Amino acid sequence: MADLQIINVSKSYGAVEVLRDVNLSIASGEFVVFVGPSGCGKSTLLRMISGLEEAPTGEIRLEGKVVNRVDPAKRGVAMVFQSYALYPHMTAFQNMAFSLTMAREPKAVIKEKVGRAAAILRLERLLDRRPGELSGGQKQRVAIGRAIVREPKVFLFDEPLSNLDTELRVQMRAELIQLHAKLGTTMIYVTHDQVEAMTLADKMVVMNGGIIQQHGTPLGLYDDPDNKFVAGFIGSPKMNFIKAKVEAVRTDAITLSDLGGCSRLELPFRNFDADIREVELGVRTEHIDIAQDAGTTDILAAKVAFVEELGDVTFIHTDLPTGERLVVRSSKARHRGSSTECFVKLDPAGVLLFGTNGERIRSA
Amino acid sequence: MTTDVGLIRTAAPGYALDLSIWTVLKWTVAICVAVVAVFPIIWMINVVFAEPGVPVSINPRLLPTSLSAGIAKIDTILSETSYLHAYYISITYSLLTIAGVLLIGSMAAFEFALFEFPGKRPMFVIVMLSLMVPTAVTLIPTYLLTANLGWLNTMQGLVVPGLASAFGLFMLIQFMRTIPREMIEAARLDGASHFQIYRHIALPMSKNALVTLAILIFMQTWGNFIWPLIVAPSPQMYTVGQVVGLFNAPFSHVTVDIVMAANLLAALPPLIFFLLFQRKIVEGIAMSGSKG
C-alpha cells in the first residue's frame, strides 16, 4: 500500500509533446483509472510510474520518496500488460515465480508465495501449463498472479482486458474489483473504454492531448464535467451538444434562444457573465423527452433519422433543422417508427452550459 | 489440390481418366527425380559394400551385396590413414564454430533486435552490407592476417575468423524481432538484469532459430573445403574434407571402392543430421530464403 504523487511531469518525443505538466495525487489503496482516447498519454504516464519510461522533468513520489531515478524493478510496482507478456517457454508456475527466482528466493518461499497467489486467482490446477495451453482469461489471471507474487506497493494495469471478448471482460472486471477489495493495494489502471473506467474506478482520471482534463469519482465526472471533452467522453451514447444564443440574463436565471433553429429555453442560473453571448448546451440523452406537440416555445421540432431499439430502452436519433444531431433516450414506450416528424423537450435541470472554448460555465 | 479440381470439374466428360493419367504421370516424374537425387548416394553405398574387383558400374545392382567387404574397406581406411584424426578435427571445428557463432551472434542479435543504443544504425548497416561482399575478396587478406597472427595450422585459425557470421546475425535478428517488447519489459519489472533477460527470456524464446542456425552452420563447416585447405595445410590439421580430397585427387592410384568408402565416411554426419532434422533444416532454409 502506498500513496503516489505525480508533480509537474512532462514528456515529449522530439517535437511531439506526450504529457504536459501532469499533477496528480493518488491515495493509498485507491483504484485509479486513467482513461482517454488513444494517444492521450495515459499509457505513457503509467509507464513512467513503472519506470519503463523515464520522467525527464517533474517528480514521481512513491510513499514520499522521489523514484524518478530508481530502477523499475526496485520501485515496488508490478505491471500487467495488454498482451499479458507471459514467457511462452515457462509454465504458469515459472512465470509467476520468475521475479522471485531472479531475486534468488529460497524454493520453499517461492512455492508458498506462488501457491498463495494461485489460490487467490483459482489457478492451482493450471500451474503446470504453458501460456500456449491457456485460454485468454486464464493467461490474464496468470499475468495478474505474476504481479501479486511480487507483493507490490502499486499494481499497474495497461489495458489488460482489451484482448478478451465482451463476456469475459465483464467477468474479469468483477474479479478485479474483488481482488482490489481483498488486497487493498493501490491500483492504477489504464483503459480507453469509459464503461470499464466507470465500473472499476474509485478515482477516474480523464486525459486528452497529454493533459489531465479532470479527475474525481466516476459519477462526479458524469454529473459535473469540467469541460466539453470530459462531458462527451463519459457516457454512452454521448452527451448531446446544441449551440444557442444568450438572449437575456437575470440574477438567478437566463434565457437562451435559437436552439435548434428557433426554440427558447429558460434556465435557472446564478451570476451568469453577461458578456457571454454564445454558449453550447450539453444534454444527456436521459434528460430529453419526446413531446406530444409543439405546445410551448421550449419544444424543439426535429426529424427522426433512425431508431435503435434495444428492448429495455430505445434511442431515437433525431436531426434538428440546424443539422445538429440529438439523441433521445426513451425507456417508457417503444418507438413507433412510422412518423418522421417529432418534438423534443429538454429538461432544464439536466442542461449543462459550455463556453465556445469548451470550458464548462458553472452556476455560482 | 487435385481432388479439389476434381470436385469442381466432375461434370467434364472423361475426367476420371484424365485424373488418373495425371496422377500416374506425377508419380512417375516424382519417383524419377527422387532416383536422380539419391542415386549417387545409393551408388556410393553399393560400391563400398561390394566385393572388390567387380566394378558396380558395369554390373549395376540395386542393393549392397557384401556387408563384410564394406566394413573391411572402411577398416582399411581408418587404420591406414589418419581419418579418425581428421574426423576429430572436423567435429571440433564444427562444434566450436557453432558454439561461437550462436553465442556471439545471439548476444549481438539480442541488442540489434530489441534495443536502441548509440551507433546501432551505422553498425547494423555495415554488417548487413557485408552480406553482399563475396567471400573471395576477404579470403586472401584474412588468410594473410591469420598467418601473421601465427594461427596457420591451428584450431583457432580455422574457427575464429568465421565467428562473426553476418548471415547468422541477420537470421537471429529477424527472429528476435518477433519477441514482443512487453515481454522484455515484464522481465525488467520482475527484476531481471540485462544479461538475465538475454539468458532467461531471449535465448529460450529463440530456441528454434538457434537450432536451425546450428544445423546450417554444421552443414556449412563440415562441407567447408577452401578455408581449411589454405589455413590448415599441415596433415596434422587435415579436416575430413582434405583427407577425402587426397583420395579424390585424380592420380591418387587408389581403387574406386576405397575412394568411395572414404567419401561415404565423410558424408555420414551430414546425412545422419539431415535424416534426423530434415524438417527443421528444410524449414530453416525456407524461412531464411523467403524473408531475404
Add this chain to the structure above:
Amino acid sequence: MFDKKHIPHLLMVFPFLALFAVFFLYPIVSGFVYSFYDWNATTTSRFVGLANYQRIVHSRDFSKAMWNLGSYIIITVPVGIAVAFCLALLVDSFKGFWQNFFRSIFFMPVVLPMFLAATIWRWIYTPNIGLLNTTRGFFGLPSVQFLNDTSTMLYSLIAVDVWVSAGFNMVIILAGMKNIPRQYYEAARLDGASKLQEIFYITIPMLYPVLFFVTTYGVISALQVFDTPWLLTGSSFSQYGGRQNALLFPVMDMMGRGFGELKFGQAAAYGFILTTVIVSVTAVMFALRKKGHQP
C-alpha cells in the same frame, strides 16, 4: 552525450563487432592496400599502383575465365531455377506425408558436402567405365570424355550444379507457393482458369519476390563459383581449370595466382575486380526489379 545506461548494450555487441572488425573489415581494407603492391610473400613488397589490375585485365586467363563465367551464368541460373520451380510444383501437388517425403528426398543433394558431390559426379563422368559412359555403351554409343572434352565440359559442370542447387531453390520457392492465399486459386477456378493458366497468371506473378530472391542469390553465388569446377578439374593449385582452361573461373584464377604463384597483390586486386563485378550486377538486378514493379 554518453549515458551509462548504454554500457550493457555495447558490452553485448562488442564480441561480434570486434571479431567482425578484425576478420572482415580489416581484411577488406588491407586487401585493398595489398592490391596496389607487388607482393609475393618472398620478396619485399613494392608499390606498383594499378599495375596488378592492368596485368589481370590484360591476361588471357582473365578473359577466358570471364567468358566462361558469362556462359556459365547465362545457362545455369535460368535452367537451375526452372528445374527448381518445376520440382516445387511437383512437390506441391502431393499432400501430407508424400509432400514432405519428396521435398526431403529432392533436398538431399544440398546436404552433401560439395567435395563429395563432386567426387561422385567425377566417377559418373569417367570415360569408358563411368556410369554415364557405361549406359551409353549399353546403347552402343561411343564413350565421351565429359570432363576432358571442351565441347561438353561446361554442360557437365552445369548438370552437377543444377543437381546440387535445385533442392535448395525448390524449398524456397515451395515456401513462397505456400504463402499464396488459396482464395486466388479459388477465384481463378471460378473464372474458369486451367491448371496451366493458374500457374502463369497466379503462381508466377505472386512468386515474383521469391523468384527475384532466388535469381539474385543464384547469380551472386554463380559469380563466385569455385568448389565444383575446382573439384571436377585438377583440384590442386598447380593444376586447375581443365583442358584449355575450359572450366577456369575467376575465383579459381584468383586463388591460383594467390596460392599457386604466391602473387598475393595480384590476387587481392583480383578480389576487388570481382567485388566490383558482383556489386554492379547486384545493383543492376535491383534496379531492374524496381523498374519491373512500375507498370
